[in-house]
Amino acid sequence: MKKVLILLMTVSLFMSCDSDSTSNENNLANGAKIGSTFDSMRQKALIEMNQGGTIHYSPDQGAVYKLRNGTTIHIPPHSIVTKDGAEIDGPITIDYIEIFRKEQMAIANTPTMGQVPDSEQKDLLVSGGEFYIDIKFNGEQVEIIAPVKVNIATSNSEADPNGMNLWNGETDNNTNNFTWNLADPNDLIFEGSGPVFGGEGNAGGFYDVLIQNSSSLGWCNIDKFAQFPDPKTRIRIIVPNGFDQTNSSVYLAVRNQPNMLARFDMFYPSNNVFEEHYGLVPVGLDCHLIFVGEQNGQYVYSILSTAIGNNATYSIPSGSLITASSYHQVENAISILP
Incomplete structure (x- = not known):
């Protein structure tokens, strides 16, 4: 199993985000393979779903990237560096995809199948939001040295936000099956104590997700088991x-x-x-x-x-x-x- 990353392809993205962001021709990070025309069609759809762009980051001020639907990505001051540890001061590229509903999951092939802890069994999850995130500087993925926060409004999903957990997406190279695994709290956590927290300008109604290090860049999910009755x-x-x-x-x-x-x-x-x-x-x-x-x-x-x-x-x-x-x-x- 490995962390799912999107195929390396080039696409022009014309997004309207906050005043500091610009239109950008993005390269999406790659860990997957094109094995068929169908795979290629899926990858092109994912590229269209990318809501990312370019924003200026300075080590003293950080950066904030805002989407139309209320999601905000906070990259605090002194939170990212290059692979060799150098400070970053300049334009960074953010790739970001959000998926909330079953029709998007079918096109992206990101079903809500969760690995049951301490078991070979997988079970059905109900999602408060799947998201893919990557951050690059000069074409290379950054190192996260202090948590980056993704702030997602619970209103984007019809799922009850109570009881949600954080998951990382992985794919099996042999079967191409996509599975969600419970996130390691050293990598990915909710900010505060409890599943739903107050967001910017709103007294509650947000998931505040902290990405602790670069190993959790890629696919993440806010989910809980559906808990259907037997048999x-x-x-x-x-x-x-x-x-x-x-x-x-x-x-x-x-x-x-x-x-x-x-x-x-x-x-x-x-x-x-x-x-x-x-x-x-x-x-x-x-x-x-x-x-x-x-x-x-x-x-x-x-x-x-x-x-x-x-x-x-x-x-x-x-x-x-x-x-x-x-x-x-x-x-x-x-x-x-x-």
């Missing part, structure tokens, strides 16, 4: 011929739960089946089974809404596939699900 069941999905784990994914969304998404993480080529093998959801729960794939360089998708049967198998007929003009069309189709 739970395993589910299988038969996908159309020509699709497998390299050019498609199958997800499970729960009715009336916009802030969570499970991924069917095992593929069996002998019968063209994706399987969710941990048993995440209770029998009878109303869910949406979401197929997203790539065909001839375009997105295709299909959505099946059903109450989950015990040890059930479902099929995605080839005739149900809809070709999308862009990933935004796929997002829209998922976003309108009840």
